[in-house]
Amino acid sequence: MTDAQVEHFFATLRAANPHPETELQFTNVFELLAAVLLSAQATDVGVNKATRKLFALAPTPQRMLALGLEGLEAQIKTIGLYRTKAKHLLQTCRMLVEQHGGRVPREREALEALPGVGRKTANVVLNVAFGEPTMAVDTHIFRVGNRTGLALGKNPLAVEQVLLRRVPPAYRVDAHHWLILHGRYVCQARLPRCAACQVAVDCQFQPKTATR
Numbered sequence: 609m610t611d612a613q614v615e616h617f618f619a620t621l622r623a624a625n626p627h628p629e630t631e632l633q634f635t636n637v638f639e640l641l642a643a644v645l646l647s648a649q650a651t652d653v654g655v656n657k658a659t660r661k662l663f664a665l666a667p668t669p670q671r672m673l674a675l676g677l678e679g680l681e682a683q684i685k686t687i688g689l690y691r692t693k694a695k696h697l698l699q700t701c702r703m704l705v706e707q708h709g710g711r712v713p714r715e716r717e718a719l720e721a722l723p724g725v726g727r728k729t730a731n732v733v734l735n736v737a738f739g740e741p742t743m744a745v746d747t748h749i750f751r752v753g754n755r756t757g758l759a760l761g762k763n764p765l766a767v768e769q770v771l772l773r774r775v776p777p778a779y780r781v782d783a784h785h786w787l788i789l790h791g792r793y794v795c796q797a798r799l800p801r802c803a804a805c806q807v808a809v810d811c812q813f814q815p816k817t818a819t820r
């Protein structure tokens with residue numbers, strides 16, 4: 609994809625959705641962190657269903673710790689890998705309380721030191737909570753980047769680094785949301801909906817499918 613096509617690609621996505629947002633539901637930065645941690649290999653819809661009640665009970669790390677392991681597991685057992693996630697979430701809560709005054713840190717290193725929090729989760733928190741122009745490369749962004757020719761890379765980190773170089777500054781803060789939503793609803797894994805795709809003119813994928 610040429611630089612002009614990259615510009616047009618994001619201008620088109622922005623025109624269609626000027627203020628893209630995560631589909632995870634949360635009311636504070638701690639809930640955002642917890643929701644992203646719980647969302648690994650799970651759908652946002654499934655996570656939201658469980659966290660609606662969980663966050664009403666435990667909107668802070670202190671209250672989450674008070675639930676205890678069994679109490680937390682009972683709230684999230686509809687989410688895949690819930691036992692591991694419950695353990696990590698409580699360990700993370702303990703670190704937040706003991707090392708960060710109960711707050712979510714805004715430094716990448718401190719975020720990635722939290723149990724269950726990898727680079728992608730840190731990128732989401734840095735972007736959504738703190739407005740940093742990070743690229744949280746998930747399965748959708750990885751696929752869209754490679755398929756369209758926007759950001760070729762053999763692994764998520766490689767795609768992230770290309771995106772950070774290629775996405776024009778005006779689009780950097782919102783780029784990862786546009787790409788996730790585009791991958792989730794249009795440029796789908798098994799059958800991309802090319803005939804309904806607004807950025808088909810810029811996309812390098814061949815052959816484009818006729819699916820609407």
Ligand code: SF4
Binds near residue numbers: 806817
């Ligand atoms: S044209 Fe097809 S392959 Fe290209 S971005 Fe759109 S849906 Fe994806």
